[in-house]
Amino acid sequence: MKKNNMVAMILAGGRGTRLEELTGKIAKPAVHYGGKYRIIDFPLSNCANSDIKIVGVLTQYESVLLNSYVAQDHIWGLDTKESGVYVLPPREKSDGFGLYRGTADAITQNIDFIDSFDPETVLILSGDHIYKMDYEAMYNYHKENRADVSIAVLEVTLKEASRFGIMNTDANDQIVEFEEKPKQPKSNLASMGVYIFNWKLLRKALLEDLDVEKSNHDFGKDIIPTLINDGKRLFAYRFKGYWKDVGTIDSLWEANMDLLSTRNELDLSDPSWKIYTQDVNAFPQIIGESADVKNSYVNQGCVVLGTAHNSVLFTNVTIEEGAVVKDCVIMPDAVIRSGTKLERVIVGPHSEVTPEMSMVVKADQPIQLIANGGEQHG
Amino acid sequence: MASALGIILFENPSVDVAGLTAHRPIPAISFLGRYRLVDFMISNFSNSGLNHIHVHVKEKPRPVYEHLGTGRHYNINSKKGKIRVLYGEQETLNKVYNTDLFSMMSNISFLEEDKNEYVIVSSSYMIYTTNFDEVLNTHIGSKADVSMISLATDQARDKFLHCDTLTVDKDKRVTALGLNLGKVKNRTISLDTYILKKSLLIKLIKKGYQTSSLYWFNNVIRDELDRLVVKSIPHRGHVFAINSLQAYHQAHMEFLNPVLLRSLFNSNWPILTRTNDSEPTTYCDKAIVSSSIIANGCVIKGTVINSVLGRGVVVEEGAVVVNSILLHQTTIGSGIHVEHVVLDKYSTIKHVKELKGSKNHPLYVTKRDSI
Numbered sequence: 190m191k192k193n194n195m196v197a198m199i200l201a202g203g204r205g206t207r208l209e210e211l212t213g214k215i216a217k218p219a220v221h222y223g224g225k226y227r228i229i230d231f232p233l234s235n236c237a238n239s240d241i242k243i244v245g246v247l248t249q250y251e252s253v254l255l256n257s258y259v260a261q262d263h264i265w266g267l268d269t270k271e272s273g274v275y276v277l278p279p280r281e282k283s284d285g286f287g288l289y290r291g292t293a294d295a296i297t298q299n300i301d302f303i304d305s306f307d308p309e310t311v312l313i314l315s316g317d318h319i320y321k322m323d324y325e326a327m328y329n330y331h332k333e334n335r336a337d338v339s340i341a342v343l344e345v346t347l348k349e350a351s352r353f354g355i356m357n358t359d360a361n362d363q364i365v366e367f368e369e370k371p372k373q374p375k376s377n378l379a380s381m382g383v384y385i386f387n388w389k390l391l392r393k394a395l396l397e398d399l400d401v402e403k404s405n406h407d408f409g410k411d412i413i414p415t416l417i418n419d420g421k422r423l424f425a426y427r428f429k430g431y432w433k434d435v436g437t438i439d440s441l442w443e444a445n446m447d448l449l450s451t452r453n454e455l456d457l458s459d460p461s462w463k464i465y466t467q468d469v470n471a472f473p474q475i476i477g478e479s480a481d482v483k484n485s486y487v488n489q490g491c492v493v494l495g496t497a498h499n500s501v502l503f504t505n506v507t508i509e510e511g512a513v514v515k516d517c518v519i520m521p522d523a524v525i526r527s528g529t530k531l532e533r534v535i536v537g538p539h540s541e542v543t544p545e546m547s548m549v550v551k552a553d554q555p556i557q558l559i560a561n562g563g564e565q566h567g
Numbered sequence: 568m569a570s571a572l573g574i575i576l577f578e579n580p581s582v583d584v585a586g587l588t589a590h591r592p593i594p595a596i597s598f599l600g601r602y603r604l605v606d607f608m609i610s611n612f613s614n615s616g617l618n619h620i621h622v623h624v625k626e627k628p629r630p631v632y633e634h635l636g637t638g639r640h641y642n643i644n645s646k647k648g649k650i651r652v653l654y655g656e657q658e659t660l661n662k663v664y665n666t667d668l669f670s671m672m673s674n675i676s677f678l679e680e681d682k683n684e685y686v687i688v689s690s691s692y693m694i695y696t697t698n699f700d701e702v703l704n705t706h707i708g709s710k711a712d713v714s715m716i717s718l719a720t721d722q723a724r725d726k727f728l729h730c731d732t733l734t735v736d737k738d739k740r741v742t743a744l745g746l747n748l749g750k751v752k753n754r755t756i757s758l759d760t761y762i763l764k765k766s767l768l769i770k771l772i773k774k775g776y777q778t779s780s781l782y783w784f785n786n787v788i789r790d791e792l793d794r795l796v797v798k799s800i801p802h803r804g805h806v807f808a809i810n811s812l813q814a815y816h817q818a819h820m821e822f823l824n825p826v827l828l829r830s831l832f833n834s835n836w837p838i839l840t841r842t843n844d845s846e847p848t849t850y851c852d853k854a855i856v857s858s859s860i861i862a863n864g865c866v867i868k869g870t871v872i873n874s875v876l877g878r879g880v881v882v883e884e885g886a887v888v889v890n891s892i893l894l895h896q897t898t899i900g901s902g903i904h905v906e907h908v909v910l911d912k913y914s915t916i917k918h919v920k921e922l923k924g925s926k927n928h929p930l931y932v933t934k935r936d937s938i
Binding site for chain 2 (some may be wrong): 223476479
């Protein structure tokens with residue numbers, strides 16, 4: 190990627206209400222995932238691995254932890270002289286102070302920031318999706334098509350299609366229509382919320398959208414449909430691979446289970462596409478004499494003296510002797526006391542689970558959350 | 568906060584972890600899956616508030632440079648602090664002349680320009696945890712010229728072989744330095760750690776170097792026992808001298824004892840190291856793992872008992888690993904049984920059915936080997 194051909198902007202203001210207590214004090218992109226990561230590590234590592242130099246992160250809801258986290262740009266190797274991660278919460282300007290009113294508005298309010306790098310294109314990403322993607326390949330596709338906008342799409346089943354923004358395309362994958370959550374989907378190409386825009390065009394569209402009275406200032410609802418109507422060249426970029434939007438406790442649990450050896454669709458072992466995350470002090474994993482660990486994904490710092498089956502254990506988790514966890518997701522620094530039995534449960538960070546809190550959730554019931562530890566900074 | 572410069576010297580030729588040291592110097596040897604030996608002393612320094620560190624390397628400096636980097640992962644202040652890798656440039660190819668004293672002498676200007684009043688001189692093959700802030704206060708309070716950290720042990724027959732021993736009088740003054748030849752059970756072992764004023768260290772280096780160009784730093788101290796007040800500061804806690812392949816293997820096996828692990832590993836005294844960004848470890852359906860220490864990035868399909876696995880180790884289905892140390896990115900093929908083995912990085916066991924060393928003679932498999 191040539192210097193500043195493409196500036197990435199990650200929308201990370203999401204509240205994640207349906208993740209219950211997990212997002213009580215932190216924004217959704219900062220939620221823990223996959224034994225050692227936070228969700229936002231994925232778009233940030235993708236940017237770093239795609240050789241993108243400048244990444245802006247637009248934060249809003251409970252942003253203190255997220256802001257200080259992404260500001261450590263050395264984590265992703267984005268700390269060279271010409272690169273950087275810029276934390277962009279709403280700010281006071283000479284004409285007043287405004288919250289980000291929508292995904293597009295968040296970009297509009299940072300036009301000056303993007304202008305300062307004079308990029309050819311802008312890559313818009315979401316901070317709460319889990320996937321590995323080479324944005325440089327998408328950029329090349331964008332150039333080959335002489336596109337104004339390229340939108341990454343995932344092929345879903347027609348049944349699933351009504352949960353997504355759907356792109357209806359012609360034979361060359363040029364987008365002819367965009368439908369948000371259609372009841373009768375005409376295509377199975379779901380938008381992943383990954384867009385490449387020619388910056389000049391987007392800049393103009395954003396400023397025009399400011400004057401549209403009923404606009405939600407949203408990419409999917411306003412900007413994309415307007416550009417299609419204006420006859421611009423929008424192309425669908427077909428992405429193949431694992432992609433997950435973790436909006437609920439169930440989908441967060443499921444995404445973690447996807448890492449177990451029996452499925453492992455995401456595959457985080459590829460040395461050429463590592464996902465980088467904060468380096469937390471931790472000892473190696475200690476597996477005790479009477480431990481029973483099977484089909485599990487375990488991170489450093491864990492002390493497993495009891496039983497862990499089909500589970501994901503995050504940094505510094507302790508499973509005491511005589512404790513049994515099955516089909517569980519146990520987040521950092523949680524302690525499962527001796528005699529506790531958990532099945533199909535997510536345990537939040539720093540929680541302590543005692544035998545009287547034991548919980549066995551049946552396969553047809555929604556995943557339960559135990560979170561009594563809160564999130565700690567630093 | 569201690570105002571001291573931390574120095575890690577390289578070890579004398581009696582320290583040789585046969586096999587492993589052919590590929591890297593002692594400080595860069597892997598330890599407990601995710602560390603290198605030098606991490607323990609640097610963590611002692613860093614956790615004690617020392618911000619200036621010199622690491623002397625005898626040979627093969629590349630792995631040490633790579634591992635230490637800027638020192639950021641050791642929590643050393645990147646502006647006010649500094650971690651330096653030093654070596655005696657002219658004599659690195661000459662084994663006889665390449666002593667720790669020579670290395671300090673050739674880098675004397677870095678000592679002279681350092682602003683700290685005290686120095687803590689140590690080594691990387693002695694593994695223990697101690698708060699040097701407290702040790703320095705003890706030293707200052709004792710009015711000694713030099714303090715040496717020591718360990719009283721009743722296991723000198725089996726451990727700490729060829730380490731220095733101290734003879735200490737009732738005022739804790741060191742009256743003689745000797746060598747542990749393993750003939751006596753009870754010994755006071757020198758942990759090769761000296762606390763003294765920086766100005767005195769510079770004087771001793773220059774004097775010792777004039778006396779003999781074959782001198783090591785402990786020879787200089789030995790010569791000065793009559794003239795200087797050298798006192799012993801007893802260390803309480805576990806110490807491992809990683810000075811042979813057997814000691815290396817034995818230390819790992821002892822670490823598998825959970826009581827000992829907890830004594831060295833506590834969250835108030837982190838052992839700092841460089842991250843490798845490995846994914847968590849995958850335990851498969853048929854994995855059986857017990858009494859083991861496992862680093863990240865491993866895939867375990869077989870059985871692992873009483874062993875230590877480095878990053879990215881693969882244990883295939885039906886493989887059995889017992890009392891062994893598998894370093895970074897090694898593979899044990901399916902159905903293979905290994906016992907008392909030290910497997911160096913990137914090696915693969917695929918074609919033999921069984922590979923066995925013994926407690927006193929662990930079997931070493933060289934780097935990138937395929938068996």
